[in-house]
Amino acid sequence: MLSVKNLSKKFAKELAVDDISFSLEAGEVVGLLGPNGAGKSTTIKCVIGLLRKTGGEVLIGGYDHLSIEAKRKFAYIPETPNLYDLLTVKDHMQFIAQAYGVADWKDKAAELFERYDLADKQDKLGRDLSKGMKQKVSICCALLPDPDLLFFDEPMIGLDPKAIRTTKQVFRELKERGKTILTSTHLIDSVEHIADRVMIMKKGQIIGIDTIANLKQQFANEGSLEDLFLEITGDE
Amino acid sequence: MSEFLLLLVKDLIIIKNNIKLILRNPARLLPYIGVVGYFSYFYFKRAADREVVAMDGYAFDDSTFKIVLGILTLLLLAFFIFNLYRALNSSITFFSLADVNMLFTAPTSPKKILTYYIVRSIFPSLGAGILFVVYSSSSLMQSFKLGFLDIAFLILAVGLFGFIASPIKFLFYALVTKRGIGTILKVTVWSLIVMIAGLVFVPALLAENFWEGAFSVIGSEAFNYFPIVGWCRGIGLFFIHQNIYEAALYFGLMLATFFIILYAILANADDYYEDVLESTSSKEDAKELAKGTKKAGDGTGSLNAKKLVQLKNFGTGAKALYWRNYVHSMRIDFHPFFGLYAGGTIAIMLVLALLARFDVMSHKSIYVYLAILSGIYFMAGLGRVNIGDFSKPYFILLPDTWFRKVWNSVKLDVYQTLFTMGIALVLGVFIAELDLTLLFSGMMLILALYVIGLAINLAIKSWFSESLDQRFIKPIFVICVILFGMIPAFGLGLMVFLFSKVAAYGYLVMSLGMSVVAAIVGQLALDVIKRFELKD
Structure with a gap:
């Protein structure tokens, strides 16, 4: 579903992403972990085309990641949710439905609103929502087109406990339905029980990518994923 | 759905929501009504009291008029060149962060998105033109009998002049980042500055009266042919020259310039998402700052940002x-x-x-x-x-x-x-x-x-x-x-x-x-x- 070969990204003299390669198969959930400044968000932004890659090749569903065909296949949930100030929650869904050509969007939107407790906020303007609410709307917007591949950049930030639980549940359901997910997070336990593999980055490089069990074996660490992460990144 | 229609529908919904927001709290309109009343009062009072000066009283061969027009033209030139110079180092954006997160990642053509937003940016400029004309017409009405066409051309001139700077800046930045011709553009801008300085100072030094000489070229009617600044001036001065063909010619030239710039942008800036990320974020910060929801950092321009400072307490409270x-x-x-x-x-x-x-x-x-x-x-x-x-x-x-x-x-x-x-x-x-x-x-x-x-x-x-x-x-x-x-x-x-x-x-x-x-x-x-x- 996603193939990244020799991706690199340079900002002025700083190499933020250093020649990384990885791939995600259909139906796979991969947790992207790493300390602050490791290059997680930059990697995601390069893959989805918000940042121009310095080198490498990125294919989504076999298409070049900048093509419209590729964009039809994925959705992105940014770390900071930015909504249109003067569109209501419902308007945002309508906008996304048009952009992605979602036919029966109203029923799907209603279902998502129900899950994320947004049913009574449908007519609220983007500018009047709290950060957590905006994040919920951002997730709903990403889920509405039912894409094959989802990029979540720190999706749990700002969410209330119930929404965090809902999002974890959504991850499981998406996985069961064969969707592919790449999610960057600092909340390690949020991916521990759901990720098929984890990818750990540090200083722009991938320093570990495998199943949690294999990584534990490789690093001879029987503790939690958090222990493993701290050992691999040398932050213990 | 076509990209243009998608964006148009979105903008229409935004306008609708804005109107609903105002209607929900009509008291907000009271200060605006006061302002409209204030300007209307002066507008009509001055229109009634005016002593209309004959149009030939404001001829291009009048030295005082030339100086006034020259100063105005110099200000327009300074504004225009300042914008060009800034474009060499920083991009501008037509987008919001919501566009970045929702639109840029959607299956939409980047070129069509850009075209829509560039064309759309004329409306705020025309709005500014209308505001400017409303503010200034109360004074202009005292001396001139302004008709519908005079006002329309004045609005168009201000709107087009404000508008055209943005696509040019976008094109310049695209050419600097994509084609690597920053030096050529820098030389071009500096040549323009030198040329304009020459147009002011050479006749000034040659003339008997320095000020009359200084504005004899840029305050002349011929300067209306100077690209963009002159053309816009020629459109705006319709209320003086009253030559509709001349004003229409300048308008046509501005339109042609815009389409050439747009074509050049689309040919050179198809992959622009990263270029506008920073400027979009800065624009959003500035917007938040103006709203009061975000505060300006006060550490800009620090000489000793890392200086270790140990200072005794000055007291308690404030x-x-x-x-x-x-x-x-x-x-x-x-x-x-x-x-x-x-x-x-x-x-x-x-x-x-x-x-x-x-x-x-x-x-x-x-x-x-x-x-x-x-x-x-x-x-x-x-x-x-x-x-x-x-x-x-x-x-x-x-x-x-x-x-x-x-x-x-x-x-x-x-x-x-x-x-x-x-x-x-x-x-x-x-x-x-x-x-x-x-x-x-x-x-x-x-x-x-x-x-x-x-x-x-x-x-x-x-x-x-x-x-x-x-x-x-x-x-x-x-x-x-x-x-x-x-x-x-x-x-x-x-x-x-x-x-x-x-x-x-x-x-x-x-x-x-x-x-x-x-x-x-x-x-x-x-x-x-x-x-x-x-x-x-």
Whole structure:
């Protein structure tokens, strides 16, 4: 579903992403972990085309990641949710439905609103929502087109406990339905029980990518994923 | 759905929601109705009282008209070239962060998105054109009989001139980043600057009268053929030349230029997402700043950002604000009371005073310099509320009186002003042998204008919670304070000068008048400051 070969990204003299390669198969959930400044968000932004890659090749569903065909296949949930100030929650869904050509969007939107407790906020303007609410709307917007591949950049930030639980549940359901997910997070336990593999980055490089069990074996660490992460990144 | 339709529907929904928002709280319209009434009154009053000057009274061969038009043209050229120069180093954006997150990642064509947003950007410019014409027409109506076409062309000229700068800037930045021709563009911009300087200074030096010569070329009718600036001027001056074919020709040329620029942008900037990310984020920050939901960082331009500072406590309560300002100032400049700007201000005064002393320049230049400094301090006061302590929650939370909080927040500014202006005025007065009262009046005038600016902004921020209202009401409030406070104070000073023939006495009376205005506006601000709020 996603193939990244020799991706690199340079900002002025700083190499933020250093020649990384990885791939995600259909139906796979991969947790992207790493300390602050490791290059997680930059990697995601390069893959989805918000940042121009310095080198490498990125294919989504076999298409070049900048093509419209590729964009039809994925959705992105940014770390900071930015909504249109003067569109209501419902308007945002309508906008996304048009952009992605979602036919029966109203029923799907209603279902998502129900899950994320947004049913009574449908007519609220983007500018009047709290950060957590905006994040919920951002997730709903990403889920509405039912894409094959989802990029979540720190999706749990700002969410209330119930929404965090809902999002974890959504991850499981998406996985069961064969969707592919790449999610960057600092909340390690949020991916521990759901990720098929984890990818750990540090200083722009991938320093570990495998199943949690294999990584534990490789690093001879029987503790939690958090222990493993701290050992691999040398932050213990 | 086609990209254009998708974006059009989105914008129409935004307009609909905006109208609903206003209708939900119609009381918000009251200040606007007041403003419309105010302008309508003057508009019709002046239209009734006008003494229409014959059109040939404003001919291009009239030297006074040429000078006025030349100054205006020079300002337009400066604005245009400044925009070109800025485009060499930073991009501009037509987008919001919501566009970045929702639209850029959607299966939509980047070129079509860009085309839509560039074309759409003409509407705010036309809106600005309408506002400008509304503001200025009340004065123009006094001298000219403006018809529908005159007003339409005036709006079009202002709108097109404001609009065309953005696509050019976008194209320039795209050419710099994609084609790597930054040096060529830089040379082009500098050549343009040299050429315009030549158009002003060469005829000025050749002419008998410097000013008449300076504007003989850029104030001439032929300058209407100068690309963009001249064309826009030619469209706007339809109310004088009344040649519809000429105005239509310039309009056609502007349209053709726009389409060429658009074509060049699309050919060179198809992969522009990263280029606009930073500028979009900055634009959003600026928007939040204007709304009051985000505060300006005050660490910009620090000379010693990493300097280790150890400073004893200044006291409790609001004095902590003064302490913070002091520490901050130690990091951004040489000394809390004396920095780079202070040095520059004093150096300019020294040069002017020496030139006046040796009769190279008139001593009037010192008065003009003081007037410019007063304007700068007024603007500094106006902008002060958006930065520093006023923009932080502890300005509200700190346990002390409002007066002490405001005073301690600006105390360092006042001390810096007293110190800088003290040195500058002593140098100016003693070297140029000016009247000693200027030592007192110069200082008082600058402090009064700083307080007026600060108080206006504090009062507006405290009174109006909606950012749109704040942005709209602020200039009106400023105009009112200028009209009913500052101009009378200035007039009083002028009268004293005319009677006494001593500029320093006029300055003294004007300073006293401005101090009274500062006291009134300051008291007003302190009365309403309890309502001051910070938005998340």
